[in-house]
């Protein structure tokens with residue numbers, strides 16, 4: 563090893579924060595850092611808040627052993643005590659979790675895991691509530707003022723890493739969306755369609771997550787990126803895109819270039835915004851490029867088969883076909899959910915992924931509430 567002069571004797575213990583690493587690694591890293599002074603901090607977890615749906619969604623955690631709360635969400639308004647944290651904009655200290663009212667399933671799961679105390683810090687960005695940060699210990703009565711000072715500092719570092727990563731992903735989504743609006747001054751996909759796509763994709767991703775090894779983090783990015791699957795359509799002329807009738811063979815060949823055009827646009831944006839290192843950008847590229855591949859290899863553009871099609875693209879495909887069929891398009895009327903589910907079942911295995919189709923169909927009620935929440939703008 564190189565011998566360094568004495569003025570380099572100190573190694574910055576937080577240097578890893580400046581590296582290009584996924585948020586979950588940084589969280590684990592900060593947990594290890596905290597562990598050196600406070601070995602009784604057994605778990606740090608982040609839940610993100612979605613103001614559109616009032617859902618608090620598990621996002622990332624660092625804990626020794628299994629996490630009792632991943633792939634889980636709950637309405638903020640269903641938890642009076644968590645709501646108080648946000649309303650008062652103050653963190654909450656619980657010295658003995660046994661004394662917390664026993665009503666809510668998530669507090670039960672935390673307690674069932676044997677945690678004794680908890681410190682919950684709300685994260686704000688420019689005054690907007692972004693999510694909650696949970697510190698848990700197996701021990702009770704450990705959260706003294708000295709410890710809380712350190713937890714605040716580390717908590718805000720976690721918060722900034724989170725904001726940094728989310729802002730990057732959201733900037734990308736926003737720039738892709740504005741590109742499509744600006745490019746031709748047309749919105750071939752309505753906002754409501756994009757929102758529904760995102761939520762269907764999340765329903766599917768969450769349901770198959772355990773089987774496919776998707777973590778919360780990946781699910782969240784599939785949710786963010788699924789609506790961008792058709793960005794390549796901005797390169798397609800109106801005469802094809804908005805044609806009121808069936809496409810002829812030549813027109814459909816042109817239409818089939820939209821996945822490759824999509825990836826070109828995404829790559830250009832990643833480069834222009836200096837986001838090439840964005841964790842999960844591969845998810846976005848795969849969704850754009852492969853959402854029209856079919857399980858039997860008869861899809862486009864590459865004719866990939868089965869497992870060779872990335873799971874995020876198989877998820878987006880089911881969400882896309884479901885929403886395309888249940889919506890009115892220039893070339894077709896809207897189908898009922900029942901008829902659409904029947905067709906999806908026929909397509910399952912040959913064209914669409916069986917697990918993804920099953921995941922959507924088995925959540926028909928959740929699908930219905932997404933449709934009610936994100937209706938087409940009656941004026942547009």
Ligand code: C2E
Pocket residue numbers: 792802803804805806807808809817854882883884886887891892893894
């Ligand atoms: P899109 O409207 O977003 O539709 C996405 C996918 O949903 C379609 O991919 C197809 O798999 C499914 N889909 C949509 N409508 C129907 C339908 O009426 N019946 C059935 N069985 N499946 C349907 P596909 O076929 O690769 O099309 C890609 C895109 O090409 C469509 O995106 C749409 O923008 C355009 N397109 C496809 N067919 C026509 C058409 O007949 N007329 C026009 N104007 N555009 C079409």
Ligand code: SIN
Pocket residue numbers: 607608609618620631635636644668669672696
């Ligand atoms: C929640 O209360 O919804 C999440 C709790 C956690 O992750 O600790």
Ligand code: SIN
Pocket residue numbers: 641643644662668669672680681682696
């Ligand atoms: C809760 O109050 O929701 C559970 C306890 C915790 O995670 O802090």
Ligand code: FE
Pocket residue numbers: 791792820853854
């Ligand atoms: Fe498409």
Ligand code: FE
Pocket residue numbers: 791792882886
């Ligand atoms: Fe589409």
